[in-house]
Amino acid sequence: xxxxxxxxxxxxxxxxxxLVLLIVxxxxxxxxxxxxxxxxxxxxxxxxxVFILNYLFVQRYGGEFGTFPREYVPxxxxxxxxxxxxxxxxxxxxxxxxxxxxxxxSRHFNRHHKAYGRTFILVWLFxxxxxxxNAFFLR
Numbered sequence: 001x002x003x004x005x006x007x008x009x010x011x012x013x014x015x016x017x018x019l020v021l022l023i024v025x026x027x028x029x030x031x032x033x034x035x036x037x038x039x040x041x042x043x044x045x046x047x048x049x050v051f052i053l054n055y056l057f058v059q060r061y062g063g064e065f066g067t068f069p070r071e072y073v074p075x076x077x078x079x080x081x082x083x084x085x086x087x088x089x090x091x092x093x094x095x096x097x098x099x100x101x102x103x104x105x106s107r108h109f110n111r112h113h114k115a116y117g118r119t120f121i122l123v124w125l126f127x128x129x130x131x132x133x134n135a136f137f138l139r
Contacts (some may be wrong), residue, residue: 007058008135014051015131017115018044024127026121038097045090072137079130086124089116 027042093116096109109116 007055011051012135013015014047015128015135018047019125019128019132020112022124024037029117041090042094044085045094048087048090052084076134079127082123083127083130086120086127089120090124092119093120103114 020042025037025044028034028037028040087127092105092109093113096106096113099106101107105108
């Protein structure tokens with residue numbers, strides 16, 4: 001059995017935890033627990049940025065990431081690029097909520113919060129499922 005890198009273990013754990021928290025946050029929003037939903041979404045957004053920055057740092061400075069077969073390069077590029085869409089979207093939604101009413105940016109994202117959230121959750125779910133997929137096929 002091949003040795004699994006610490007980065008792959010951490011990224012898989014993050015994917016599973018984030019997937020569960022994302023589903024919990026969605027359910028909380030559906031039942032009207034807005035404060036709990038907000039707190040989980042802030043945690044997810046900050047956690048995702050920490051993960052992305054750590055990933056870039058590992059890639060740049062040659063940490064323990066390891067190599068993967070060339071045929072998976074398009075998948076990794078798609079997964080990573082697509083993962084930035086809901087992350088940037090979630091960042092805008094969280095920032096809009098935290099700056100409520102202060103400017104046109106926050107008014108726009110607060111006015112369309114549900115529509116954006118429904119779109120971003122689908123892409124973010126795909127991203128986290130892709131992270132779990134990576135754990136099994138890129139080790």
